[in-house]
Amino acid sequence: MRILVVEDDAGIASGLRTNLQQRGYAVDVCDGVAAAWSALRAERFDAVLLDLGLADGDGSELLQRLRLSPAADSPLQTALPDPATPVLIVTARDQVHERIAGLDQGADDYLAKPFDVDELDARLRALLRRAAGRASPTIRYGEIEVDPAARTVRRQGRPVEMSPREFSVLLVLLQARGRVLSRAQIEEGLYSWDAAIESNAVEVHIHHLRRKLGATCIQTMRGVGYFMPQESL
Numbered sequence: 001m002r003i004l005v006v007e008d009d010a011g012i013a014s015g016l017r018t019n020l021q022q023r024g025y026a027v028d029v030c031d032g033v034a035a036a037w038s039a040l041r042a043e044r045f046d047a048v049l050l051d052l053g054l055a056d057g058d059g060s061e062l063l064q065r066l067r068l069s070p071a072a073d074s075p076l077q078t079a080l081p082d083p084a085t086p087v088l089i090v091t092a093r094d095q096v097h098e099r100i101a102g103l104d105q106g107a108d109d110y111l112a113k114p115f116d117v118d119e120l121d122a123r124l125r126a127l128l129r130r131a132a133g134r135a136s137p138t139i140r141y142g143e144i145e146v147d148p149a150a151r152t153v154r155r156q157g158r159p160v161e162m163s164p165r166e167f168s169v170l171l172v173l174l175q176a177r178g179r180v181l182s183r184a185q186i187e188e189g190l191y192s193w194d195a196a197i198e199s200n201a202v203e204v205h206i207h208h209l210r211r212k213l214g215a216t217c218i219q220t221m222r223g224v225g226y227f228m229p230q231e232s233l
């Protein structure tokens with residue numbers, strides 16, 4: 001899961017980056033409205049953590065611009081930015097009217113600074129779950145059961161060991177089930193800008209996932225990418 005942190009306080013930004021990376025997220029940081037808008041137009045993010053008081057403007061401008069951008073016409077179309085990208089406002093402005101304004105402008109949730117990182121992570125998981133259209137915290141797919149919060153996978157009730165990257169690939173494909181994702185789209189969910197990408201990493205992770213979860217769980221569409229069928233085979 002890839003998160004964009006929009007925060008102009010370098011200390012808070014680096015703390016968020018470290019904490020979220022330890023929890024398995026790919027994290028990119030922007031310090032202002034303009035930089036964040038460029039990032040959202042260039043890459044797909046699963047959620048945005050948005051500070052309101054930014055050096056070059058107010059975070060709510062970015063939120064409004066994002067919500068007004070056109071929706072993708074086709075599920076295969078990668079029109080960016082996605083206006084439905086979940087946004088969690090994280091700010092020192094904790095006045096009730098500020099919170100209401102933020103939620104009215106289309107924020108999905110609101111957290112006042114200073115905040116507890118465990119609470120932030122829990123809210124982030126809830127946002128990602130809602131964004132994927134699921135109310136239940138566990139994802140069931142045939143004989144596979146995935147718990148995104150605990151980052152555990154079971155197959156026929158038995159725990160399956162996997163690396164954090166394998167888990168991320170599985171989650172990206174599972175949340176997009178029924179849709180074909182290119183290798184680049186899968187990589188976007190795995191790496192932040194500054195991370196080195198190994199050229200055949202996605203293929204290797206998928207090879208391991210098939211070995212652990214069954215050969216048919218992830219399908220290849222030659223020359224296009226990978227997908228998990230809507231219903232497990």
Ligand code: CA
Binds near residue numbers: 007009052053054
């Ligand atoms: Ca700020």
